[in-house]
Amino acid sequence: MVSAVRSVRLATRLTAVPRASFMRSTTSTTSVAQRAAFSMSARRFKSEVIKETEVPVSVYTPDSKGVASGNSDHFSIPVKASRAPEPIVEHEEDAVNPLEDKVFKQMPRTLQRMSVMGKVIIITGGARGLGNHMARACAEAGAKAVVIFDANQDLGDEAAAELHQKSGLPVSFFKVDVRDGNAINAAVQNVVDLYGAPDVLVNSAGIADSNIPAETYDPAMFRRLIDINLTGSFLMSQSVGRAMMDAGKPGSIILVASMSGSIVNYPQEQSCYNASKAGVIQFGKSLAAEWAKFGIRVNCISPGYMDTALNKVPALDAQKKIWKSMTPQDRLGAVDDLNGLCVFLASDSSSFMTGSNVIIDGGYTLY
Ligand SMILES: NC(=O)c1ccc[n+]([C@@H]2O[C@H](COP(=O)([O-])OP(=O)(O)OC[C@H]3O[C@@H](n4cnc5c(N)ncnc54)[C@H](O)[C@@H]3O)[C@@H](O)[C@H]2O)c1
Structure with a gap:
């Protein structure tokens, strides 16, 4: 319960940091509190990866003139499911497995x-x-x-x-x-x-x-x-x-x-x-x-x-x-x-x- 409350507080603090100041903070002027909030929440959510089946991509080139122009490229790339690892064959203590x-x-x-x-x-x-x-x-x-x-x-x-x-x-x-x-x-x-x-x-x-x-x-x-x-x-x-x-x-x-x-x-x-x-x-x-x-x-x-x-x-x-x-x-x-x-x-x-x-x-x- 305590940890749930704490993570909500941390998330709130992180989202409350204005975007501009966040960009600055990654350079030099980050307050200790902001840095702590960022690194703690990053650590906290590290394992909660949402696995995508396809990755949405947005590409902006000089020709596309930005999102507003409507000339940007938006597409998705498929994600190949990683091959299931070879099952490790557990040999029974008493089994005899001849070399094939x-x-x-x-x-x-x-x-x-x-x-x-x-x-x-x-x-x-x-x-x-x-x-x-x-x-x-x-x-x-x-x-x-x-x-x-x-x-x-x-x-x-x-x-x-x-x-x-x-x-x-x-x-x-x-x-x-x-x-x-x-x-x-x-x-x-x-x-x-x-x-x-x-x-x-x-x-x-x-x-x-x-x-x-x-x-x-x-x-x-x-x-x-x-x-x-x-x-x-x-x-x-x-x-x-x-x-x-x-x-x-x-x-x-x-x-x-x-x-x-x-x-x-x-x-x-x-x-x-x-x-x-x-x-x-x-x-x-x-x-x-x-x-x-x-x-x-x-x-x-x-x-x-x-x-x-x-x-x-x-x-x-x-x-x-x-x-x-x-x-x-x-x-x-x-x-x-x-x-x-x-x-x-x-x-x-x-x-x-x-x-x-x-x-x-x-x-x-x-x-
Ligand atoms: N167990 C030890 O601490 C130890 C240490 C050093 C050397 N060895 C040597 O290892 C060998 C095997 O020992 P182990 O501990 O498996 O003994 P074990 O008694 O478990 O097995 C010996 C096997 O030899 C067979 N055998 C006995 N006399 C026989 C005979 N006249 N003709 C045909 N088969 C016969 C028995 O039926 C048995 O299946 C022996 O030569 C023993 O001297 C054993």
């Missing part, structure tokens, strides 16, 4: 090379966790087909069905234990028959044992973990590498190791896991050197502590606080925090990169 061919073609070369357009990608451990999210990322980054290898039948089948339903891409699931060389070979051959030779292997299948002192470690458990994490990396790489070589195709193998392959975790004792991941890193480097001649690149991703089911063990709750406190970013990695790195290593933009071990850990290994 027409969008890919419009992308600058640098971004095209950062995609995995047209590539056939096998991801082990893709039923859940980090592997599952890397599979989604590959689907979004242009993969021609995504293939999940996992030992968990229900989760794997569900994950493949969901990824296919969300992306519309060809997605397959093979129930394969990465310790089973024959099953791996049969499954890889089937992938070749279905989609052609794989371009990329992401080996994310793995398990962890922790809080087991070495002096009481059950040797059978030790062997099992090494068999899954290290021998599994070898069997998968060998089978997929052979398929790439047979097809004369370059390829990228990404082994998910861990920062535990380079440092010793604290406070939990987990010698076997740490040794298995150190083995994966050194295996990856050796393979990179051997297979460069085939155009096959091999790199490792070494995550720090990630917030996945692997770590959702009540016994680890207290230790998670310590892990966080030792991580400069003061958090565990999110389940999709490896996605960008995975796509980069799978893509041609990392074509001069092989034998690298990329640690992605929120800064944990800085201390």
